[in-house]
Amino acid sequence: MPVPPSCVLTDIEGTTSAIAFVKETLFPFAQAELDAFLDARADDPEVAAILAEVRAAAPGEDPRAVLRRWMQQDAKVTPLKTLQGLIWRAGYLDGRLKGHLWPDVAPCLRAWARAGLRLAVYSSGSVEAQRLLFGHSVAGDLTPLFAGFFDTRVGGKREAASYATIAAGLYLPPAEVLFLSDVAEELDAAAAAGLRTCQLVRAEDGMRACGRHAEATDFLGVARLHGLPAATG
Numbered sequence: 001m002p003v004p005p006s007c008v009l010t011d012i013e014g015t016t017s018a019i020a021f022v023k024e025t026l027f028p029f030a031q032a033e034l035d036a037f038l039d040a041r042a043d044d045p046e047v048a049a050i051l052a053e054v055r056a057a058a059p060g061e062d063p064r065a066v067l068r069r070w071m072q073q074d075a076k077v078t079p080l081k082t083l084q085g086l087i088w089r090a091g092y093l094d095g096r097l098k099g100h101l102w103p104d105v106a107p108c109l110r111a112w113a114r115a116g117l118r119l120a121v122y123s124s125g126s127v128e129a130q131r132l133l134f135g136h137s138v139a140g141d142l143t144p145l146f147a148g149f150f151d152t153r154v155g156g157k158r159e160a161a162s163y164a165t166i167a168a169g170l171y172l173p174p175a176e177v178l179f180l181s182d183v184a185e186e187l188d189a190a191a192a193a194g195l196r197t198c199q200l201v202r203a204e205d206g207m208r209a210c211g212r213h214a215e216a217t218d219f220l221g222v223a224r225l226h227g228l229p230a231a232t233g
Helices: 019-041 045-057 063-073 078-093 105-114 127-135 160-169 184-192 219-226
Strands: 007-010 118-122 148-150 177-181 196-200 214-216
Touching: 019 045, 019 063, 019 078, 045 063, 045 078, 063 078, 078 127, 105 118, 105 219, 118 160, 127 148, 148 160, 160 177, 160 184, 177 184, 177 219, 184 196, 196 219, 214 219
Parallel strands: 007 118, 007 177, 118 148, 177 196, 196 214
Antiparallel strands: none
16 A cells, blocks of 8 residues: 555645536626625725735726636636635625535545545635635535645646645645646646645546546545545545
8 A cells, every 4th residue: 555645735626626616606606796796895905905906917907897807717816816705705605605526525535634634725716715615515514624725825836836835834745745636737736846646537527637647536546546544424
């Protein structure tokens, strides 16, 4: 059996959750709620700070127009991701949204946490959005299982330095962290920083193996490949 890692760091979209959930549920929800949310909360300090970041990034342009353009482009920019997280929070809190997880995910995460593994998340979605998805998931509140949540504030997901920063933030040598993602370029960057890697190749999301990393079709396969405890429910 392989020596298991000390920590599992996981992506969300395409890894724990269907790509369709983000693209067909979360993104349209944020687009539909943008104007009403800003009308109601534009003067809140948190929202005002986001709008100031947007103005700084696109001087002379209407911040709402910039945000809509970024939404259309699925731009990985922090002010947009932070704002989307705030909009989604309202939907999660009033029950309009539930975080999608593949059925294999929650049992495995619980088994790994019970066995003493540290768990963390790294996603281009904001930390707020991550906490909401796992806190209001179809499997209940999973946030107590995680030791850390990381977003683009640590750097881009295709940059090796981001993964080195995360390992340092977890107080672990990179070689003791296993990163799970469906995106080959993210896995390349993690491997360059010294992390272990495994590509999630979920048929439901139309993923294809890149051939450069260990691969699994679900979290049960990850457990078998990397010597992690089996899920028991």
